[in-house]
Amino acid sequence: MRTTSNPVFRNLPKQEGGYASFGSAAAGAGQMTQQFGQPQYTQAEPYTTGPAPRAMTIDDVVTKTGITLGILSVTAIVSYILVNQNVDLAAPFVIAGGLIGFVLVMIASFGNKMDNPAIVLAYAAAEGVFLGALSFLMTFDIQGVSAETLIVQAVLGTFGVFFGMLVVYKTGAIRVTPRLTRMIIGALIGVVVLSLGNLIASFFIDGGLGLRDGGGLAIIFSLVCIGIAAFSFLLDFDAADQLIRAQAPEKAAWGVALGLTVTLVWLYVEILRLLSYFNND
Numbered sequence: 001m002r003t004t005s006n007p008v009f010r011n012l013p014k015q016e017g018g019y020a021s022f023g024s025a026a027a028g029a030g031q032m033t034q035q036f037g038q039p040q041y042t043q044a045e046p047y048t049t050g051p052a053p054r055a056m057t058i059d060d061v062v063t064k065t066g067i068t069l070g071i072l073s074v075t076a077i078v079s080y081i082l083v084n085q086n087v088d089l090a091a092p093f094v095i096a097g098g099l100i101g102f103v104l105v106m107i108a109s110f111g112n113k114m115d116n117p118a119i120v121l122a123y124a125a126a127e128g129v130f131l132g133a134l135s136f137l138m139t140f141d142i143q144g145v146s147a148e149t150l151i152v153q154a155v156l157g158t159f160g161v162f163f164g165m166l167v168v169y170k171t172g173a174i175r176v177t178p179r180l181t182r183m184i185i186g187a188l189i190g191v192v193v194l195s196l197g198n199l200i201a202s203f204f205i206d207g208g209l210g211l212r213d214g215g216g217l218a219i220i221f222s223l224v225c226i227g228i229a230a231f232s233f234l235l236d237f238d239a240a241d242q243l244i245r246a247q248a249p250e251k252a253a254w255g256v257a258l259g260l261t262v263t264l265v266w267l268y269v270e271i272l273r274l275l276s277y278f279n280n281d
Contacts, residue, residue: 053249053250053251054250055244055247055248055249055250056243056244056248056249056250056251056252056253056256057244057250058244060250060253061244061256061257063253064117064120064253064254064256064257065253065256065257065260067121067257068120068121068123068257068258068261069124069261069264071121071124071125071128072124072125072127072128072131072261072265073128074128075124075125075126075127075128075129075132076131076135077128077132078132079093079097079128079129079130079131079132079133080132080133080135080136080151081132082132083132083133083136083137084136087140089133090133090136090137091133093129093130093132093133094130094134094137096126096129096130097126097128097131097133098130098134100122101123101126101127101130104119104122104123104126105123105258105262107119108120108123108255108258114252114254114255114259115249115251115252115254115255116254117251117254119258120254120255120258120261123258123261124261127265131265131268131269134269135147135154135272138272139151139272141280142276142279145279150272150275150276150279151272153271153275154268154272154275155268157271157275158264158267158271161226161229161230161233161267161271162233162267164230165230165231165233165234165237166233168234169233169234169238174234176234176235176237176238180234181235184228184231184232184234184235187224187228188228188232191224191225191228194209194211194221195211197209198210198211198212214277218277219274219277219278222270222277223274225266225270226267226270226271226274229263229266229267229270230267232263233260233263236256236259236260236263239256239259240256240259240260243255243256
C-alpha cells in the first residue's frame with residue numbers, strides 16, 4: 001500500500017491494488033474492518049448476531065464528501081458576511097477556525113478517528129469559519145475587481161483542478177507509483193519547511209523570504225504549491241480506491257471525505273492567493 005501526502009489516509013492496510021478503478025472490490029475486508037474497529041463476519045461465525053457492516057462504495061464517498069463540503073461552504077459564507085460587517089472579527093475567526101481545524105485533523109489522523117462523522121463535520125464547520133474570514137482578508141483591498149468575483153474564480157479553479165485530476169486518475173494517464181508518491185511527499189515537506197521558514201523570517205525581516213509578498217518569487221511559490229496540491233489528489237484517490245477494494249465499512253467514507261476536503265481547502269487558498277497577486281496593484 002502506497003503512503004499519501006494527506007495524513008488522513010495514512011492508516012490504511014498494506015494491500016496491493018490497482019489504479020483508476022475507484023470502486024472495484026477485492027479481498028482484504030478482514031484487515032480493513034479490524035482497522036476501523038468493526039467485527040469480522042465469516043462463515044466460521046454462524047451464530048453472530050446483527051448484520052455485517054456494509055462495504056463502502058463510491059456513492060458513499062460522494063455523499064459524505066458532498067455533506068462535508070456543504071457544511072464548509074455554508075459556514076464560510078456566514079463567516080464572510082459577518083467579517084464583512086465587522087472587520088474586527090477577521091483575525092479571531094482565522095486564528096480560531098484554523099487552530100480548531102488543525103487540531104481536529106490531528107485527532108482524526110493520529111487518534112484513529114478518521115471515520116468519526118462528528119469530527120469530520122466539526123472540522124468542516126471550523127474550516128468554513130477560517131476560509132470565510134481568510135477570503136475576506138485576502139481580497140478586501142484589491143482594486144478593479146470585486147472580492148466576490150475573485151472568490152468565485154478561486155472556487156471554480158479549485159473544482160476544475162479537482163475534476164481534472166480525477167479524470168487523469170480514472171484514465172490512468174499518470175500511474176500512482178511508489179516513486180511518484182515519494183516525490184510528492186518530498187515536495188510537500190519542502191513546501192512546509194519553506195513556509196515555516198518564511199513565517200519565522202517575517203518576524204525579523206520585512207516581507208520574510210519573499211514567498212508571500214506578491215512578487216515574482218511569491219507567484220512562483222504559489223504555482224508550485226498549486227501543482228503539489230493537484231498531484232496530491234492522485235494519492236488521495238488511490239488511497240480511497242484501496243479502501244473500496246478492501247471492502248472497508250461504509251463509515252470509512254467519512255475519512256475519505258475528510259482527506260479530500262483537507263486537500264481542497266489547501267488548493268483553494270493557494271489559488272485565491274495567486275489571483276490576489278495578479279489583481280493587486
